[in-house]
Amino acid sequence: MTEKDRGDAAENHRDTDEEVEEAHRPDALLLHEIIRAEGEEELRRTAVALTLSAFAAGLTMGFSLIVPGVLKSQLPDAPWADLVTSLGYSIGFLIVVLGRQQLFTENTVTPILPLLHERSLINLWRVARLWGIVLAANMVATFVIAYALAETDAFKPEVHAAFAEISHHTIESPFLTTMVKAVFAGWLIALMVWILPATGSAAPFIIILMTSLVAMCGLAHIVAGSVDAFYLVATGAIGMGDYLWRFFVPTLLGNVLGGVTLVSVLNYGQVAPEVEDKAASTRD
Template identity: 35%
Template sequence: MSDPRPEVSDTTEQKTSQDILGSLIDGALHEMNRERSGLLLSGFSAGLDIGFGPLMMAVILTLSQSGFGDLTTELLLASVYSIGFMFVILGRSELFTEHTTLAVIPVLDKQASIQQLARLWGLVYVGNIVGGFLFTQLVVLLMPGLGVVSPEAFETIALKLVNHELQWILVGGVFAGWLMGLLAWLVTAAQETTSRLLLILIVTGTIGILHLPHSIAGNVEVLFGLLMSPEISLLDYLAFLVLATIGNAFGGGIFVALLKYGHVVRGGN
């Protein structure tokens, strides 16, 4: 007896590794060929948007009776940390540690040059940093009127990142870059917005709960501390930014771009 139900196409079929790689290469080449002003504006927008994560972390710390070390508070902080990444990734803005890290792949595939990669990274990175700086300035101006966030909360968040040996910031940055590069791969593989939201929450929430140094979100976190606490110096900020950036680029470029590309072109599927 034949099945009376109409045939339905399988829209949830998983993408192959070749499909994911091809999508990433196409996307990276598109970004590399954009005008300079477009890349700067996209990076600037991402730098602004990602600041909502650190801001909400400060609000949670201000309103919570517990602090770092309490499981419930830590889970809440990791969840709201993801908000800025959701705004950026689903909004298709350019984030140095997510989209552009995997721009290494077309260079490995010999479809783009090192100069094109450096141009893309440089423009997006500058846009991200400037956007984050403007966001912190706006929040500092608005903070007294908000009434739900204290300077001490921003200090606590910043100290969590800078109160480490320099080698920890570098190695922690490698892990953060690794996770962000992996997120770019997974988001490209995902078929639905709901799946992408869940992936962003899981991966960036992991970065948040481990307090790993993310150069762009961390730029906002440490800048808040620099502006509001005598405990954070300009040298602390610059050391964090440089080491986190190097670690993020290395982690995403080596542990994701190079390894993923290597296994796909060698027949992985």
Template identity: 40%
Template sequence: MSETDTATESNESTLAPAEKRQARRIAAASAHVVFEAIRMSGEHELSRPLASLWWSGVAAGFGISLAVLCKGFFEAVLPTADWSPAVSNLGYAVGFLVVILGRMQLFTENTITPILPLFFSPTRENFVKTGRLWFVVFIANMLGCLLAAWFIAREGALPARQMEGVLDICRHYAQAEPLQHLVWGAPAGFMIAALVWMLPSAEGAAKIFAILIMTYMIGLGGLSHVVAGATELFVLVWRGEISFAHALLGGIAPALVGNILGGTFLFAALAYGQVKEEV
């Protein structure tokens, strides 16, 4: 028997046909498969009616406010200690779990989902569709945050102790300079885009864990997420502690730029680069 025949035999699987099918099912999805899954999802989102995008975006703005509330609830009961943020930021992840598992339209997810179809087919039509989706979802998110913040900021909306915990984290976020929000927004955008890339390969509890750990790290790292951060800023606007202009120009706009830089210009571009020769 030749060396070639021997090598061929050694490389042949000894699994039965049914076992081979099972192996294919549990094998990790290739980057190409993940790309196609997200691209198809992006094409679906780009084709949705404006009204559907709008109301889903408003719901996401409300839903993400739970990140602020739940983190504030932890802050209210935890002692002032170096380890406290390691616990309180578990609350930050709650809002993201609700929004992502609820399939709501969150702007930062859309820094990659509709972008991959655009990279794949950079036509004028796709540019227009992507711009439309970004605009509608972002404005809808901001409206949802503004309305949720109005409720949170009302006297008596929360018990006094919990209200103070929420206000503490809102004030801390508002203290950052615009350039800091921009710089801190880039890794947050990268991490959300990475999460979107991971989800097609995750099932069941793995999906929940992926959302939990990635968004927990955004909170623990003190990074700037434009939608969650908008809720924090709008709470202070409604209470008269900062101006709307300060919220918009000092926090929301720079965080938006940072999230887009990290999510679209860094992660999405790299993700497309690794598969562009295969698609």
């Protein structure tokens, strides 16, 4: 083999190695670092930016009632119809996630990783500030869109009947059952956030898949479900006390528990030694 041939072979080998490296899926540490960097960015955002983004997300989540309601009003009363309406539930999430709007359940992952990486009172305060702003803005916006849906005549009576039927499922379970459903919902949404950096162009499919599972399984999501429950408040079907005790409190507790413990803490735990080694080498 000539010197030129050996050089060409070495070049081809390097090209192959680069292609393999690019095609290889990100490992757990890389996913952790990507999400932690996003969390640091979110924690640095101003209160105004967070409020506007979270308010926009709450309004957008109205489509997770509108689209299933319209579909339900048009479909026959058949077992497969629920599967179709579950796909409609994903539309609000799809717009929010791809539009980079602030949704509370996503924030059970992204800002938690910086806190786990550097456990300090300052970081704890930063996370509490982010959670408080985003949750409050999400809730106000869901009330606004639910009230608008209840008062408008833009949708036919049969669509409003579908809105009411869907919404009643949100508050039908007792406190503990709703909380358990919310744990699973928080788990699924946090897992979606965790794997999205590895999905590339498949991100819309992953969002639709994970969020439609929430609807298909009848799970409880604090923001999407608040649109449903507030719709019942706006129409006079339930009172604000029912909303708070039968939905808001158990769902909030469950979503936080599912997202923080079952995704953030466990996934951080699997890479913690590597993260600490990397931090130590950086200090050295």
